[in-house]
Amino acid sequence: MGFSEALEQAAVNYGISLTNDQINAYNSYFNLLIEWNEKINLTAITEPQDVAVKHIIDSLSCYSEEVFKPGAHIIDVGTGAGFPGLPLKIWQPNLKLTLLDSLNKRVNFLQTVVDILKIDNVKVIHNRAEEGANKREYREQYDVAVSRAVARLNVLCELCMPFVKVGGYFVALKGAQYQSEVSEAQRALEVLGGEIFKIQPVKLPGLDDVRAVVYIKKTKKTPKVYPRRPGTPEKKPL
Template structure:
C-alpha cells in the first residue's frame, strides 16, 4: 500500500479528515524524510505504516482546537525531523510556526521540506534551547510551545516555558512514563510559571503502547534566571 493511502486511512481511523492536498503534502514529507535519512540521521522509523502512525498521526495527537486558535504562534522546541510542528502546519496552514533545533543538518532538511511543500511562512532557528529562551526576540513570544520525545518533563519545562507568553500553553507529547514525569515536574512547574490543565491519553491506530499529551498553561512569567546555562537543566533538574 502506498503512503498516501496509508496516511489517509490512519488519519480517518484516528478521527481526522485530510484533504487531497494535505495527503500530497504528507507524502512529499515522507519521501524526503526517507531520502535525507540516508545521509542525515533523522529517524530510526522509515517503514510507511510506522511513519504514518508513529510520526505523522502521533504529531497530530496534540491538536486541540480550543488551544490552537486561528493564526496561533507556535514554536516546536527540539523539532528534530519536524515532529510535531510540521504535521501541525500541514494540517493547519494558518499556524505561525517556528522550528527550533540545535543541529543545523536537521534545519537544512526542514528547509528542504518547506521549500518542496511551498510553505513560505515558517521560521527556522538553529540554537540551543537554553540560549533561545534568553533571546528577547523569542522569549515569551509564542502562544504555544510543543515538544516531543526530547527530554523528561522537568527538563522540558525549563527549556520550553520561557518561550510561552502568559496565557499560552506548553504541550508535551510523552510516552509510557508520563505519570512519573508529571510528578517529577511539579516543582519545576511552580517555579517556572506553569500549571497542568489536562493530561490526555492517546491511542494511536494499530498500537497498544501507552502515550499521553500533557497540556500546561503559562499562568505567570518565567523568572529571568531561567533557563539556566546549557547543560544545567539535565545535570540538575528543577
Template sequence: MNFTEALQRAAADYGLTLSEEQQQQFIRYYELLIEWNKKINLTAITGPCDVAVKHIIDSLSCYDKTLFLPHAKVIDVGTGAGFPGIPLKIWRPDLKLTLLDSLNKRLIYLKEVVDQLGLKQVTIVHSRAEDGAHDRELREKFSVVTSRAVARMTVLTELCLPLVCTGGHFLALKGKDTFNEVEAAKKAIRILGGEVISIRPVHLPGLNDERNIVIIKKLRPSPSHYPRRPAMIEKKPL
C-alpha cells in the same frame, strides 16, 4: 501498503479527514524524509505504515482547536525531522510556525521540506533550546510551544515554559511513565509560572503503547534567570 494508502487509513482510523492538498504535502514530506534519512540521521522509523501512524498521526494527536487559535504563534522545540511542527502546519496552514533545532544539517533538510511543500510563515532557528529561551525575539512570544520525545519533564519544563507567553500553553508529547515525570516536575512547573491543566491519553491506530499529551498553561512570566545551562538542569533539577 504504500505510504498514500497507509496515511489514508491511519487518518480515517483516527477520525481525521485530509484534503487532497494535505495528502500530497504529507506524501512529499514522507519522500523527503526517506531521501534525507540516507544522508543524515533523522529517524529510525521509515516504513510507510509506521511513519503514517507513529510520526504523522502522533504529531497531530496534540492538536486542540481551543489551544491553536487562528494564526497562533507556535514553536516546536527540538524539532528534529519536523515532528510535530510540520504536520501541525500542514493541518493548520494559518499557524505561524517556528522550528528550533541545534543541528544545522537538520535545518537544511527542514528548509527544503518547507520550500517543496510550499509552506508559508515558517521560521527556522538554529539554536540550542536553553539559548533560544533567552533570546528576546523568542522568549515568551508563543501561544503554543510543543516538544516531542526530547527530554524528561523536569528538563523540558525549564527549556520550554520560558518561551510560552502568559496565557499560552506548553504541550509535551510523552510516552510511558508520563505521570511520574509530571509529578517529579511539579515544582519546576510552578517556579516557571505554569500549571498542569491535563494529561490527555493518546490512542494511535493499531498501537497499544502508552502515549500522553501533557498540557501546561502559563499563568505568569518565568523568572529571567531560567533556563539554566543543561548540566545544571540535569545536576540540580528544580
C-alpha cells in the same frame, strides 16, 4: 501499501479527515525524510505505515482547538525532523510556526522541506533551546510551545516554558511514564510559572502502547534565570 494509502487509512482509523492536498504534502514530506535520512540521521522509523502512525498521526494527536487557536504563533522546541510542528502546520495552515533545533544538518533538512512544499509562515532556527529562550525576539513571544523530545517533563518545562507568553501553553507529547513525569515536574511548574491544564491520553491506530499529551498553561512570567546554561537542565533538573 504506499505511504499515502497508509496515512489515509490511519487518519480514518484515528477519526480525522485529511484533504487530498494535505495527503500530497505529507507524501512529499515523507519522500524527503527518507531521502535525507540516507545522508543524516533523522529517524529510525522509515516504513510507510510506521511513519504514517508514529510520526504524522502522533504529531496531530496533540492538536486541541482551545489551545491551538487560529493564527496562533507556535514554536516546536527540539523539533528534530520536524515533529510535531510540520504535520500540525500542514493540517492547520493558519498556524504561524517556528522550528528550533540545535543541529545544523537537521535545520538544513527542515528548510528544504519548507521551501519545496512552499509552506508559508514557517521560520527555521538553528539554536539550542537554552540559548534561544534567552533572546529577546523569542522569549515569551509564543502562544504555544510544543515538544516531542525525549527529555523528562521537568527538563522540558525549563527548556520550553520560557518561550511561552503568559496565558499561553506548553504542550508535551509523552509516553508510558507520563503520570510519574507529571508528578516529578510539579516543582518545575511552580518555579517556571505553569500549571497543568489537562492531560489527554492518546491511542494511536494499531498500537497498544501508552501515550498522552500534557497541556501546561503559563500563568506567570518565567524568572529570568531560566533556562540555565546549556546542559544544566538535564544535569540538575528542577
